[in-house]
Amino acid sequence: MKDPRIIYLFILVLIMACNTSTKEKKEDKTLAVKKIPKVVTADIEAGIKANIAKKVEEGGGYFNMTTNGKELRLQLVRVHTEYLSNLGPRRHFACVDLADVSGDVYDVDFFLDGDPGNMSVTETTLHKLNGKPFYTWKQRKDKTWYRMPVQNASSDLLGVIEGEDSFEFHYEVTLPDIKESAKMWIPIPRSDRFQTVDLNTLEAPVKHQMLEEKNYGNTILYMELFPEHSGKKVELVYDIKRKEKKPYEDDTSNTKYLNPSLLMPVGDRFQVLADSIIGLKNSEGAIMQARALYDYIIDNMRYMKSGTYGTGDAVYACDALTGNCTEFHSLFISLARSAGIPSRFAVGASIPSDRDEGGIDGYHCWAEFYAEGKWWPVDISEANKYTALATYYFGRHPANRIEFSRGRDLQIEPGPYSGPINFLAYPVMEIGNKPAFPETFFSFRRKAEQEISENQLSLP
16 A cells, blocks of 8 residues: 555646646736737827838828729728727727818727737728718627618707708898988809809899909998888899809918918917817818818807807907808818918808708808818808718708808908908998998708709709
């Protein structure tokens, strides 16, 4: 019989060996985990930018993709830092906006593998086109995610009509009590590549003139009035066919759209603020810089009709960070021009998409900036109200609107006693040498398809 002590010693050695082996495996696993670098969102942002920059260099200045047989030549607009995610060891997700040379803006999803400073893209998919999703993300019970296609994505995005829209537009002015001679100026919309304008009716109590404002190409109705015209109406009725506005080329000189106007200063505090917003993007293209300014205003301003609003005073907008569309776009233009990005102002009215006739709640204004050889439409106040449309309104104006006039500080002859017209949406009126504010009402009636066909209207 063997000595029990020997057996006991053998068992003890075996147990110790097993424990040592288990401990070594745990230590090896711990060391392996420790070798995986910690990843923060800045690492993922740097990783996706590096991958895009490499593809741009290889693609002759563009990030090239193909979708539905269409060749896309894309440029980086912005990285959605709010969506950057670390999905697990060496697995990451990024969402990026890229603009095609046609002006379309694509939201692209990227999956990446690797460590900080050494990440590579493993999968790329187009998520949205101009704010409309091709698919949504859904979560399984096991907490993993998968794509679910969006069938027949609606084009009616919170008041947006894409493509074309046709309507009859009424501009009605009721004259106030007039105690001495008066003058009045009313904007007359003009046809261009995005809207066809036919003036069907012009009813006024006096003879009138059509003035041409040369700096921005506006047409302005001018009339002289007297006490016997008190309470009378001026009514203009238009047939409008409007096309959705996308980035477009224009032969107009850009340099004048870098200059200050009376209420949209350039430089000084706006230069400092623009530089701080753009930051490291100052080495990037004008589209990315403009998007940074656009996002800053969306994130920091509140749409609020209180205080001194509606004048388009960029200084007030910068201080109060509130206002209506005029403050939103005036601040953007001052910042953009201070950053060397030509930008311009226009005003008109938005036509409701959820009904086919009735009144319209006042004027609406918007802006455009110049980059990559095109003018890019933006509507920041609408993007602020409906953040789901922020991508759409960076590069798009919908079809359901009408443009009255362009520019600021309008100078005409004969002009108002008060000097250049700030901008022209509602009538500018003076009784004697004092400003007056006649009651103004806008309304519309959308055209049925049969009416459009009969009128055979077509855009140039």
